[in-house]
Amino acid sequence: MRPLLSIAIATKDREQYCIKTIQSILSFDDDRIQIAVADNSGTTAVKEFVDIIASPKVTYFYDNSPISSIDNFNRAMEMTTGEYICLLGDDDGILPEAMDYLVWAKQNNVDSFCCKDTIPYFWPGAHPNYENGGLIVSKFTEGKRKIDSKKELIKLLEAGIVNYMFFDLPKSYHGFVKKDVMLEIKERSGDFYGALSPDIFSVVAIALSCKNHYIIDKPLTIAGVCRKSTTADQFLGLHSGELKDMPHLKNRKVPYVWDKDIPEFYSVTTIWGDSGLNSIDAMKMPEYRKHFNIYPLVAQAILMNRKQILNYMVEKCEKLRKERSINKLVFWSKVSCSIFSLCVDKMRRIYKNSGSSKSIVIEDVEDILQAFKLYSQTVNKT
Template identity: 85%
Template structure:
């Protein structure tokens, strides 16, 4: 029987988190779920765990040879056989209610849907304020909203491919997409995931491919942040510098070509911009590049990394400005207006959130399995 959902996980050297994530999914005892794991770890701990389980629901590949992170994501997706797919990190989780929404999506021939918000969970040691683990539970409705994915993509491009999580876009990472759509993307672009960021690459590619996309108000996945995650590193001011220092470039089979419209420095913001434009080219729809607005991207990068590499960022932005033959006053005044706009937008969100229902914070949550149980207890009690 074909699974209704395949959950794809690519993992490397985070064995304890991956094992707990697998256990939390299997605890649902739902044979409509398949788990595919591409493991590039230096140890065989996950392999030994999976072998001992001998579960028909798990498709597992172990290969500790040098491969890029993107190749590992593609391997995890290649093993999926479900009607719908969902890409999760090895420190993330999913709620069993997702299966009800998947039955609804299948019945109504929906290409993709995703949640307005995820459930944030900080593993022990990942956040300085929640050293013993912290889970955030907010109120929600069960509303559904149909969205024109291509129009939403244009909005994202006009916003500089910045803060994509604030847009009602489809996604495979913490989202649910028909496997047929992913196969269409692979046929057009050469693979399921490309560029440097699998989540941004697929956001753009799916938006260009799907016809029926919905946003669900109810959270269906848990966004885990472990001690060694990218999000945790951002709290420490990491992930910025020269392009050659990017871990994303390790073990790539061919040299990577950075996009000509993105300043040449390493940051989360520029990686998102580069991967988004790369996806447009890979999908052979270059007409969408006209909507890309460089100024919010530069503004966001300056705001995020000013304490680490301010002078280096300005140097590289100046290089791009000269190559594009944009006047200095025009370029930097537009960047300044974009900085102001981003600050105002953040202020508006904080103001709205202050009047919205407060999140319940549950502390001393030791792993994703306990986070799943505590979330259900809290929601049911409410």
């Protein structure tokens, strides 16, 4: 019988986290779930674990040869056989309530749905405020809203492809998408994922492909942050510098061509911008590029990386400005206005969150399996 849901996991050298994530999903004991794991780790720890449990729900492939992270994501997606897919990190989790929504989605021919928010979980050592692990549980509703994904994508482009998680866009990472939609993306673009960031690439590609997208107000996944994650590295001010220093470029089959409309420096913000525009091109829908607004992207990059590479960012932005023949005063005035707008938006979100019901913080949570159990207990009590 074809699985209702396939959970794709691409992992590399984070064996202890991946094993716990697999255990947490298997704890549901749901035959409608397939777990597809593409493992590029230097050890066989995950392979040995999978061999021992011998679960028919787990499809596993091990290859420790040099391959790019994008190739590993594509390999994991290629292994999925379910009607719907969900891409998770090897330190993330999923909640069993997701299966009820998948039944609803199948019955109503929904192409894509995702939760507005996830449940944050910091593995021990990942965050200075939660040295022994921390789970943050907020109150939620159970509403559903149908969204025009193409209109929402235009909003994201006008916002500089910044903070995509604040938009009501479809996604495969912590989202649920028909496998048929992903196959259409592969047929049109050449693969399931491209560029440098699989999550942003797929956000854009799915938005351009799906016809029936919903936002669910109830969290359906747990977003894990482990010590080896890029999110944890951002707390330390890492992930910025020259393009040649990007780990995303390792082991790629062909040299990567950076997008002409994105300043040439390494940061989370510019990687998102490059991958978003790359996805538009890969999907052969260039008419959407006209909506891209460079100024919020530059502003966000400055806000995020000013302590590390401010002078270098300014140099590269000046290079782009001159190539585009944009007046210097106009360019930097618009960047300054975008910085102000982003700061105001952040203050509004902080104020809104402070005025709502406070989240419950659970500390001393040792792994994702315990996080899942504690979340279920907390929700059932409220």
